[in-house]
Amino acid sequence: MIPKRLKEGDTIGFVSPSSATDKEKQPLIENAVKILKNMGLESIFEDNTKVIDKYGISCGTAKERAESINKYFKNPEINAIWCLQGGDTVNEILPYLDYEAIKHNPKIFMGFSDNTVLLNAIYKKTGLVTFQAPDAKAGSEDAHFDSKYSQTEFRERLMNANKDIDAEYKVIREGNAKGKIIGANLNCFLKLTGTEYAPDFKDTIILIEGYRMEVRRALHLIAQLKQQKDFNKVKGVVIGDVFGFDTEEKKDTSGNRLHFEEIFKELTEEYNFPILKTHSFGHRCPCTTTPIGVQGEIKDGKLIITEEFIE
Numbered sequence: 001m002i003p004k005r006l007k008e009g010d011t012i013g014f015v016s017p018s019s020a021t022d023k024e025k026q027p028l029i030e031n032a033v034k035i036l037k038n039m040g041l042e043s044i045f046e047d048n049t050k051v052i053d054k055y056g057i058s059c060g061t062a063k064e065r066a067e068s069i070n071k072y073f074k075n076p077e078i079n080a081i082w083c084l085q086g087g088d089t090v091n092e093i094l095p096y097l098d099y100e101a102i103k104h105n106p107k108i109f110m111g112f113s114d115n116t117v118l119l120n121a122i123y124k125k126t127g128l129v130t131f132q133a134p135d136a137k138a139g140s141e142d143a144h145f146d147s148k149y150s151q152t153e154f155r156e157r158l159m160n161a162n163k164d165i166d167a168e169y170k171v172i173r174e175g176n177a178k179g180k181i182i183g184a185n186l187n188c189f190l191k192l193t194g195t196e197y198a199p200d201f202k203d204t205i206i207l208i209e210g211y212r213m214e215v216r217r218a219l220h221l222i223a224q225l226k227q228q229k230d231f232n233k234v235k236g237v238v239i240g241d242v243f244g245f246d247t248e249e250k251k252d253t254s255g256n257r258l259h260f261e262e263i264f265k266e267l268t269e270e271y272n273f274p275i276l277k278t279h280s281f282g283h284r285c286p287c288t289t290t291p292i293g294v295q296g297e298i299k300d301g302k303l304i305i306t307e308e309f310i311e
Contacts, residue, residue, distance in 0.1 A: 001127045002294075003080075003108045005310045006159045008040030010079035013072040014136060016059035018114045019087025020052040029084065031138035032145045039155060046072065058089045066096030069118075073098070073105045080158070085135050086113025091191045094118075099125045108158060108310070111135075113211065113283065116188040121197035123182070123293035129309050131158070132184045132207065134287035147286035157289040163305040165288055167280035169238075171301045172261045175274030177236035178306070181296040183207040184240075184281070186221050193228065201230040205296050205303070206237050209282035210260065213244035218260055222267050236274045236298040239264060241282025274298045 006012075014029075021029065033043045046068040051060045059065055072078045094117070103126045110131035111118065119130040133154065134144030144150050149166070156162035182199045183189050183206040192198035206225075210218070225231065244250070245260040252258055261277045268275075276298060280288045295307035 001103070001106050002129050002308060002310055003106045005161050006041060006080055006108065009042070011042040011044055011077060012036060012080045012082050013075070013078040014043060014045045014082050014084050015065075015068045015072060016046070016084045017065050017069060017093055017111075017118060018058060018083075018090040019085055020057075020059040021084055025085070025137065028137035028139045032136040035138060035145060035151060039159070044078070058087065058092070062089075062092035063096050066093040069093070070098040070101055073102050073107065076105075078107065080108035080110065082133070082136050083111025083115040083118065085137070086111070086115055086185075086188070088114060090114045090117045090188075094121055094195075094197050097122070097125075102126045102128060110289070112281075112287070113185050114188050116183070116185040117191050117197075119184065119292045120182055120189060120192060120199050124197055124199045127293070129291050129293045131289055131291055132281060133289040144285070144287045149286040149288075153288040157291070158310065161308075161310045163309070165280070165290065165303060165305065167278050167288055167303070169301050169303065170277040172239070172265050172275035172277050173273070175236070175272065175298070176300075177205060177274050177298045179203045179205040179235035179296065181205050181207060181290065181294055181305075182292055184209055184292070186210050186225065187217075190221060190224050193224065198228075199293075201228055202233040204234055205298060206234055207240065207281070207290065208237060208264075209240035210242040210244065211283045213242050213260065215250050215258060215263075218245070218263055219267075222264055226268065232271070234271070234273055236276075237264070238276045238278060238298070238303050241279050241285045243283040246279070247284070276301065276303060278303075
């Protein structure tokens with residue numbers, strides 16, 4: 001199931017399914033709204049985007065955050081739903097989403113980081129293609145929508161339905177592969193482990209990126225990923241920017257520089273699926289927009305979208 005593409009005059013509804021947006025981030029969001037306006041797109045914000053729960057963590061209760069999304073899916077005047085930012089608690093809302101309403105009102109749903117949980121869960125429960133996309137912020141090092149690259153890829157994917165991802169890749173393990181594209185932020189993706197919301201691993205190409213990644217965290221997350229059912233049926237992996245490894249020098253006991261992608265290759269040496277490395281998605285870097293739940297292909301050292309993902 002694929003959504004309709006955005007066109008000039010369409011409206012994007014913003015939600016906060018995880019962390020609350022504080023006053024410092026409001027100017028960054030307003031900058032992103034101006035960029036969208038220049039693309040001919042309107043913006044509307046759910047009432048609870050500035051609310052904070054009693055724990056001081058999330059943007060309202062789990063039910064309130066889920067209802068914000070349900071409401072926008074049911075609203076025919078909203079053409080796309082964009083998660084403002086990530087956090088840690090988005091998995092709380094999964095039982096309260098109206099998956100039948102989502103099925104009957106397919107539209108663009110996008111986000112990244114903790115919203116990896118939603119992108120993959122919604123795809124699993126409804127079959128709707130979702131989108132790994134940058135946060136809707138511009139004006140700081142942590143705001144991905146500043147970049148002309150991010151803006152162009154957003155437009156090419158969501159308005160022009162362009163399958164060609166503009167990205168440079170390094171081949172970590174050679175090979176070609178075909179499979180459904182799933183995943184993204186590794187820590188958040190693994191929150192779905194053992195639940196009804198986890199997508200199948202069979203015949204997939206997994207996207208991986210990370211935030212504040214330390215060596216010990218990388219080791220246990222890769223181990224956990226390998227222990228997923230049908231991991232042996234994964235066809236390929238594309239590793240994006242891993243904030244921590246790509247921004248700081250991590251070293252082994254001999255003083256050699258450690259790279260996440262090389263650790264991943266070493267710890268999956270019993271498999272022969274291809275591995276690519278790119279800096280085209282992740283935290284604090286320019287970000288492409290990639291559909292989750294569509295057929296893709298790793299061929300000649302590139303990730304290619306091979307299936308229609310938007311109409």
